[in-house]
Amino acid sequence: xxxxxxxxxxxxxxxxxPDNADLLxxxxxxxxxxxxxxxxxxxxxxxxxxLSVAHVYGTATYYADFRFVPPPETIIGWCSGPAxxxxxxxxxxxxxxxxxxxxxxxxxxxxxxEVCMAQCNGTCEQAPQIWVNNKVVGKLTAAKAIELAxxxxxxx
Amino acid sequence: xxxxxxxxxxxxxxxxSIWSQPEKPRIDFAYDTSSIASGTEEIMNKLNEKLINxxxxxxxxxxxxxxxxxxxxxxxxxxxxxxxxxxxxxxSDNIDDLINEALGNNRxxxxxxxxxxxxxxxxxxxxxxxxxxxxxxxxxxxxxxxxIDPDLINHYIARDGYLAVNSIFEKKLTDEEIRKEISDxxxxxxxxxxxxxxxxxxxxxxxxxxxxYLVCNADEGDxxxxxxxxxMEGDPHSIIEGMIIGALGTFANKGYIYIxxxxxxxxxxxxxxxxxxxxxxxxxxxxxxxxFSFDLRIIKGAGAYVCGEETGxxxxxxxxxxxxxxxxxxxxxxxxxFNPTNVxxxxxxxSIPMIMRNxxxxxxxxxxxxxxxxxxxSISGDVxxxxxxxxxxxxxxxxxxxxxxxxxxxxxxxxxxAGGPLAGYLPSSIAGTLExxxxxxxxxxxxxxxxxxxxxxxxxxxxxxxxxxxxxxEDESCGRCTTCHGGNQRMTEIFRRISRGNGRIEDKAxxxxxxxxxxxxxxxxxxxxxxxxxxxxxxxADDYEDCVxxxxxxxxxxxxxxxxxxxIVDQFDKKLDEAMNICPTGMIKKINGKYTINMKDCIRxxxxxxxxxxxxxKVSDGTTQEMPEFIPRIFSENHKSLTPHSVLIExxxxxxxxxxxxxxxxxxxxxxxx
Numbered sequence: 001x002x003x004x005x006x007x008x009x010x011x012x013x014x015x016x017x018p019d020n021a022d023l024l025x026x027x028x029x030x031x032x033x034x035x036x037x038x039x040x041x042x043x044x045x046x047x048x049x050x051l052s053v054a055h056v057y058g059t060a061t062y063y064a065d066f067r068f069v070p071p072p073e074t075i076i077g078w079c080s081g082p083a084x085x086x087x088x089x090x091x092x093x094x095x096x097x098x099x100x101x102x103x104x105x106x107x108x109x110x111x112x113x114e115v116c117m118a119q120c121n122g123t124c125e126q127a128p129q130i131w132v133n134n135k136v137v138g139k140l141t142a143a144k145a146i147e148l149a150x151x152x153x154x155x156x
Numbered sequence: 157x158x159x160x161x162x163x164x165x166x167x168x169x170x171x172x173s174i175w176s177q178p179e180k181p182r183i184d185f186a187y188d189t190s191s192i193a194s195g196t197e198e199i200m201n202k203l204n205e206k207l208i209n210x211x212x213x214x215x216x217x218x219x220x221x222x223x224x225x226x227x228x229x230x231x232x233x234x235x236x237x238x239x240x241x242x243x244x245x246x247x248s249d250n251i252d253d254l255i256n257e258a259l260g261n262n263r264x265x266x267x268x269x270x271x272x273x274x275x276x277x278x279x280x281x282x283x284x285x286x287x288x289x290x291x292x293x294x295x296x297x298x299x300x301x302x303x304i305d306p307d308l309i310n311h312y313i314a315r316d317g318y319l320a321v322n323s324i325f326e327k328k329l330t331d332e333e334i335r336k337e338i339s340d341x342x343x344x345x346x347x348x349x350x351x352x353x354x355x356x357x358x359x360x361x362x363x364x365x366x367x368x369y370l371v372c373n374a375d376e377g378d379x380x381x382x383x384x385x386x387x388m389e390g391d392p393h394s395i396i397e398g399m400i401i402g403a404l405g406t407f408a409n410k411g412y413i414y415i416x417x418x419x420x421x422x423x424x425x426x427x428x429x430x431x432x433x434x435x436x437x438x439x440x441x442x443x444x445x446x447x448f449s450f451d452l453r454i455i456k457g458a459g460a461y462v463c464g465e466e467t468g469x470x471x472x473x474x475x476x477x478x479x480x481x482x483x484x485x486x487x488x489x490x491x492x493x494f495n496p497t498n499v500x501x502x503x504x505x506x507s508i509p510m511i512m513r514n515x516x517x518x519x520x521x522x523x524x525x526x527x528x529x530x531x532x533x534s535i536s537g538d539v540x541x542x543x544x545x546x547x548x549x550x551x552x553x554x555x556x557x558x559x560x561x562x563x564x565x566x567x568x569x570x571x572x573x574a575g576g577p578l579a580g581y582l583p584s585s586i587a588g589t590l591e592x593x594x595x596x597x598x599x600x601x602x603x604x605x606x607x608x609x610x611x612x613x614x615x616x617x618x619x620x621x622x623x624x625x626x627x628x629x630e631d632e633s634c635g636r637c638t639t640c641h642g643g644n645q646r647m648t649e650i651f652r653r654i655s656r657g658n659g660r661i662e663d664k665a666x667x668x669x670x671x672x673x674x675x676x677x678x679x680x681x682x683x684x685x686x687x688x689x690x691x692x693x694x695x696x697a698d699d700y701e702d703c704v705x706x707x708x709x710x711x712x713x714x715x716x717x718x719x720x721x722x723x724i725v726d727q728f729d730k731k732l733d734e735a736m737n738i739c740p741t742g743m744i745k746k747i748n749g750k751y752t753i754n755m756k757d758c759i760r761x762x763x764x765x766x767x768x769x770x771x772x773x774k775v776s777d778g779t780t781q782e783m784p785e786f787i788p789r790i791f792s793e794n795h796k797s798l799t800p801h802s803v804l805i806e807x808x809x810x811x812x813x814x815x816x817x818x819x820x821x822x823x824x825x826x827x828x829x830x
Contacts, residue, residue, distance in 0.1 A: 019475075019493070021412070021455060021473050021474060021475060021492075021493075022475070023475035023476075024455060024456060024457070024458055024472065024475075025455070025456060027458070028417070028456055028458070049475065051475065055475075055476075058477060059475065059476055059477050062460065062477035062478065062479075062634075063457075063458030063459050063460050063478070064458070064459035064460065065417050065458040065459040066458060080379065080624065080628065081379035081380055081536075082379050082380045082536070082537060082573055082610045082621070082624075083380060083536040083537050083542070083610060085620070085621065085624055086537055086538050086610075086612060086613070086615070086616055086713065087538075087713070088713050088715065088761075088762055090620060090624070090715050091713075091715045091759075091760065091761035091762045091763070092761070094715070094759040094760075094761050095740045095759065095761035095763055096740075098740035098741050098759055098761070099740045117631075118418075119377065119379065119416075119418050119459070119461075120379035120380060120382070121189055121382065121385070121418045121419060122189065122190065122381070122382020122385050122386075122534060123189060123190045123193035123194075123225075124225075124380065124382075124534075124536030124537070124542050125190065125194070125225045125226045125228060125536075125542040125543065126190075126193050126194065127536065127542075129193070136192070136193035138193060138194070141763070141766050142761040142762045142763035142766060143738050143763040143766045143767055145763075146738055146740050146761075146763050147738075149740075
C-alpha cells in the first residue's frame with residue numbers, strides 16, 4: 001500500500017495532464033493513497049504536469065490539507081467554528097493538548113497522534129465537536145475530551 | 157444518441173411515481189453531513205440488518221435532511237398510499253417502532269413524529285405548521301429536500317428539473333433575454349457581495365474569446381455558514397441546471413465547481429450528478445439535442461479559506477497557490493487560464509432555474525425593496541434549535557431567534573455574529589432591531605454575508621471571540637500583502653496579550669491603526685479582517701474596557717488565563733478528588749488535606765468545574781495576576797507535518813525566533829505611535 005514506487009504513482013495518475021487544472025486533484029489522489037506527499041511523489045507530479053518541483057511544492061505547502069510526512073495513527077481535528085467556541089471549544093482544545101503535551105498541529109510519535117485545527121462544516125447542532133479520524137465526536141465537554149484523550153494515550 | 161427532453165421526462169416520471177407511491181412502505185434516512193455526525197449510519201445499518209433477518213416487506217432509501225438539524229437523525233416513511241411522514245430524533249431504540257410504523261401496526265402516533273411531508277395521515281399536522289419552520293413562507297431553493305433521492309437525476313427531472321433549460325432551447329431565447337429575466341428578478345450574488353447576477357453575466361457575455369469559463373464558488377469557508385452544503389447535498393442538479401443556463405446567458409463553454417475539501421459528501425453527490433447529466437446528454441456536446449455544448453467538472457479544494465475570494469479561487473484552479481490578486485483585470489476579462497470568467501455562488505446558481513421556470517415576477521413575490529427572493533440561513537451558536545431556514549429577505553432577527561427557541565440556558569441574548577469572521581459582530585441592542593436585509597447591516601458596519609447566523613449569549617467573552625477570529629484571519633491570510641499578514645499578526649498578538657491579563661491602555665489606539673492599515677490590503681480578506689475588532693471596540697466598549705483596563709471578564713465560558721481564576725469554595729466537597737484527577741495539567745493538589753489550585757499553570761479548561769461545580773468556581777474580579785511572559789503554543793506554522801524535506805534548521809528554533817521578533821516589534825511600534 002505505502003510502496004512509494006514510481007510506477008505505483010504513475011498508475012494512479014493516468015488521467016491527469018498538464019495545463020488542465022489537475023494539480024490539486026493529483027495531490028489529493030496521492031495523499032489519499034499513501035497518506036502523505038513524499039518528495040519522490042512531488043517530483044513525479046512535477047514531471048507529469050510539466051511544472052517545476054518548486055512550484056508543485058510551493059502549491060502543496062500552501063494548502064492545509066496536505067501532509068509531507070506519514071500521518072499519525074490518530075488525527076484529532078478540533079473544530080474552530082464559532083458555535084463550538086461558544087461552548088468552551090477553547091477549553092476542550094487546551095485540555096486535549098495538555099493531555100498529550102503537544103501543540104496544535106504538532107505530530108507526536110508516541111502516542112502516534114496529532115491534534116490539528118479543523119474547519120466548521122455545519123454540523124453545529126453537535127457543538128462542541130471534534131473529529132477523531134474523520135468521525136465526529138459531538139456534544140463534548142472539557143472533561144469528556146480529557147477522558148477521550150487519555151484513552152487514546154493509554155491505548156498505545 | 158442524445159435523447160430529447162420529453163423522452164427523458166417520461167422515463168423520469170415513471171421512476172418517480174413508483175418512488176413516491178411505492179408498492180412496499182419505504183423508510184428513507186436523511187443522509188447528509190449533519191445526520192452522519194449524529195449517527196445515522198449506525199441506525200441505518202442496524203435497521204437494514206433487522207429488515208433482512210426478519211424478512212419484512214419494507215424498503216429503505218436515502219433523502220437529504222429537511223433542515224431541522226437539531227432533530228437529527230431524521231427519518232421519513234413513505235407509505236403505500238403515497239403519504240410521507242417525517243420523524244426525529246431517531247435512536248437505535250426506535251428501530252422496532254419505525255418498522256411497526258411502516259407496517260401500519262402502531263395504533264398511536266410515535267412520539268418522534270415531526271409532521272406530514274406529503275398527504276394526510278392520522279391527523280398528523282403538516283410540516284409547515286412546525287414551530288421551527290413558522291417563518292418560512294415557501295420552500296423554493298430547498299423545495300426538493302425530503303422529496304427526492306439526491307443521487308437520482310430522474311427524481312430531479314420528474315420535479316420539473318431541466319425544464320427551464322429545455323424551454324430556453326424551445327423558445328430560442330437569446331442570451332440577452334436570459335440575462336434580462338435574471339436582472340428583472342433582482343437576483344443578487346448570494347456569496348455576500350450582493351452584486352446583481354444578471355449584470356455580472358453581461359460582462360462575460362461581451363467577451364469574445366474562444367474559451368469562456370463559468371465557475372461555481374462552492375468554497376464555503378465561513379465558519380458557521382453551511383447553506384451551500386445543504387444545496388449541494390440535497391439538490392445537486394439545481395446547481396448544474398443553473399450553470400447551464402448561466403452558460404447560455406454568457407456563451408461560456410466550460411465550467412468548474414470549486415468545492416472545499418471539508419465537504420466530501422457534497423463532492424461525491426455533485427460528481428454523481430455531473431456524471432449522470434453527462435450520460436443523459438444534459439452536459440457535454442449538444443445538450444438536449446441543441447447545438448449548445450457545455451463541459452463541467454469539479455475541483456476539490458484543499459483547505460484554504462481565501463480560495464473563496466474569486467481571484468484566489470481562480471489561481472487555485474490553475475495549479476497554483478490560491479492567492480488573491482489585485483483587480484483589475486477583473487475575472488470577466490482575465491480569469492481561469494487568462495480567459496474571461498464569471499464566478500458565482502452556489503445559491504445564486506441554484507436560484508436561476510426557478511426564475512427561468514416561473515418568471516422574474518414570481519421570484520419577486522418575496523423579499524424587500526432592496527433585494528428580492530428567498531435566502532437560506534444557517535442558524536447556530538447559543539440557540540436551543542440549530543438548523544437551516546429558507547427565509548424571505550426582511551425577516552426580523554428577533555423573530556428568527558424566537559423561532560430557534562431563544563438563547564440556550566435562558567441566558568440573555570448578547571450579540572449576533574452573521575456571515576463569518578469577516579462580516580461583523582453586533583450587540584443585541586442593534587441586532588434586535590434589524591431585519592435580514594444587507595443594507596441594514598451595512599449601516600452598523602457589519603455584513604449579512606453568506607447566510608450564517610451565530611447567536612451569542614452573554615456567557616461569551618468578547619476578547620476570546622476576537623482572539624479566535626483574528627487568529628483565523630491571520631492563519632488564513634495568503635501572505636501576499638504585508639498589511640494583511642502582518643496586520644493580523646499584530647492584531648492577534650494584542651488580543652492574546654489582553655487575554656493573558658496584560659491589556660494596555662494604548663491597545664485601543666493601536667488596534668485602530670491596525671484596522672485602518674488593513675484597509676489597504678489588496679483583497680477583501682485583508683480589508684474586512686478588522687470588522688469584528690472594530691465592532692467590538694465600538695459596540696462593546698464596556699466589555700472591552702473591562703477586559704483591558706480592569707482585567708475582568710463577564711463571560712461564563714471565558715477561558716482567558718489572565719482574566720479569570722479558579723477558586724475552591726468548598727474544601728469538603730467529595731467531588732474534589734474527581735476534579736483533581738481530571739485536571740490535565742495536574743494543577744489541583746491536595747496538600748495537608750487542603751486542596752489548592754496553582755493558577756500560574758492552570759489552562760482554565762473548566763473540566764474541574766464540570767465535575768465539582770459546587771466546590772470550584774471561576775471568578776473574574778480583576779485580582780488575577782498578570783500572566784508571565786507570553787509562550788506561543790498554538791497556531792505556529794512550523795509543526796512537523798509542514799516541515800520541508802530539505803530544511804535543516806530545527807523547527808522549534810524557527811517558532812521562537814519568528815514569534816519573539818513579532819512581540820518585540822509590536823512594543824517598538826507602540827513607543828513610536830503613542
